[in-house]
Amino acid sequence: MFDRHSIQLKLAGSTFLLLAFTVCSLIVLTNAQMETAFGDYIALHLAVMDHGPAETMFIHSVHQSLWWVGLFFILMGLIITSVLAAGITRPLRRLTKAAAAVERGHFNQRVPVGSRDEVGQLATVFNRMAAKLSQNEQAQRDFFASITHELRTPLAVLQGTLENMTTGVTEPTPERLFAMQEEVMRLNRLVTDLRDLSLAAVHELRLHLRLTDLGQLARQSAMLIQPLLDERAQQLQCQIPAHLTMLPLDADRMRQVIGNLLVNASRHSGDGSHICLTVNEQPDCIELCVANDGPCIPAEELPHIFEKFYQSQSAQGAADSQRGSGLGLALAQQYVAIHHGTISATSTPEDGTAFTVRLPKS
Ligand SMILES: Nc1ncnc2c1ncn2[C@@H]1O[C@H](COP(=O)(O)OP(=O)(O)OP(=O)(O)O)[C@@H](O)[C@H]1O
Numbered sequence: 424m425f426d427r428h429s430i431q432l433k434l435a436g437s438t439f440l441l442l443a444f445t446v447c448s449l450i451v452l453t454n455a456q457m458e459t460a461f462g463d464y465i466a467l468h469l470a471v472m473d474h475g476p477a478e479t480m481f482i483h484s485v486h487q488s489l490w491w492v493g494l495f496f497i498l499m500g501l502i503i504t505s506v507l508a509a510g511i512t513r514p515l516r517r518l519t520k521a522a523a524a525v526e527r528g529h530f531n532q533r534v535p536v537g538s539r540d541e542v543g544q545l546a547t548v549f550n551r552m553a554a555k556l557s558q559n560e561q562a563q564r565d566f567f568a569s570i571t572h573e574l575r576t577p578l579a580v581l582q583g584t585l586e587n588m589t590t591g592v593t594e595p596t597p598e599r600l601f602a603m604q605e606e607v608m609r610l611n612r613l614v615t616d617l618r619d620l621s622l623a624a625v626h627e628l629r630l631h632l633r634l635t636d637l638g639q640l641a642r643q644s645a646m647l648i649q650p651l652l653d654e655r656a657q658q659l660q661c662q663i664p665a666h667l668t669m670l671p672l673d674a675d676r677m678r679q680v681i682g683n684l685l686v687n688a689s690r691h692s693g694d695g696s697h698i699c700l701t702v703n704e705q706p707d708c709i710e711l712c713v714a715n716d717g718p719c720i721p722a723e724e725l726p727h728i729f730e731k732f733y734q735s736q737s738a739q740g741a742a743d744s745q746r747g748s749g750l751g752l753a754l755a756q757q758y759v760a761i762h763h764g765t766i767s768a769t770s771t772p773e774d775g776t777a778f779t780v781r782l783p784k785s
């Protein structure tokens with residue numbers, strides 16, 4: 424029934440042996456001392472050296488009583504140490520069972536926290552770990568569901584259109600072919616983004632760091648976005664100082680971050696809106712801010728916009744040419760994080776929406 428390696432057996436066994444040894448030693452010592460003291464007493468008061476049958480019987484009965492009392496204490500000790508050891512190891516056994524279930528992939532395991540001692544602390548940490556694993560598993564499942572959805576829909580459209588063209592149901596007009604090419608380009612971008620995201624998540628993304636002027640990158644990104652803004656009669660105002668401290672940056676990745684923020688500002692604000700791109704030098708960092716007016720992000724959506732595949736209801740319903748895949752901000756956050764910086768967003772109906780990237784100087 425007992426595992427000879429179990430802590431319960433070791434604890435109960437060693438405590439019992441210690442107790443048995445102490446009780447036996449005490450009895451032997453007490454017996455010896457009692458016999459000597461009793462001999463001295465008879466010699467002094469009765470002036471006889473040898474014990475008579477009455478004295479021998481007295482000593483014998485005291486010896487026996489002492490051994491019975493000792494045996495009682497040893498048995499009590501055995502019961503108490505077994506109960507105590509079982510009490511200490513019960514939560515550990517529960518933890519082992521729960522950990523084995525987690526190992527088999529059942530992440531909803533939790534163990535009761537019955538104390539605040541080391542075992543209780545271990546149970547608390549275990550519960551936190553199991554909750555985190557369960558959350559990660561859910562996030563991973565959602566992530567794959569989103570990838571499947573994002574890939575399946577355009578692929579089904581492309582397949583249907585190609586089938587219709589090959590069977591002669593629809594004409595392969597330049598417009599249709601152009602729309603198909605756009606869809607393939609979007610898929611290509613999506614796959615590249617997914618690869619970069621997974622590489623960044625495991626810190627495997629290669630960075631080509633060079634001392635770079637963030638202001639220069641911002642100006643280049645502003646120039647590239649201009650045709651898109653012109654199409655929607657949007658105004659871009661740039662406030663970028665001529666001289667900024669150079670930072671060790673991967674220029675391509677940072678251009679991607681600024682580009683996504685500018686495209687977002689254009690895509691998610693209305694025609695004729697105003698967009699502002701500012702770069703500021705602070706004592707400890709360089710701050711880049713992209714702000715736009717237009718409809719703001721509802722407060723309940725704001726904490727989710729950096730999640731992979733998150734898109735607001737209005738963004739999901741956008742026209743195909745305007746539709747993104749909800750990976751831009753997740754990627755931007757990863758890129759900024761691997762440069763040891765931060766990215767944050769604020770959005771109010773009065774001040775519009777603003778995204779701020781802070782890159783540390785050191
Ligand atoms: N400037 C903005 N104004 C209003 N909403 C925004 C703004 N920037 C982002 N959002 C909201 O955050 C969501 C996530 O943005 P993100 O850049 O990650 O994805 P996307 O632009 O929809 O697609 P992708 O960038 O992958 O092409 C957007 O769908 C939109 O709902």
Ligand SMILES: [Mg+2]
Nearest residue numbers: 683687747751
């Ligand atoms: Mg985007």
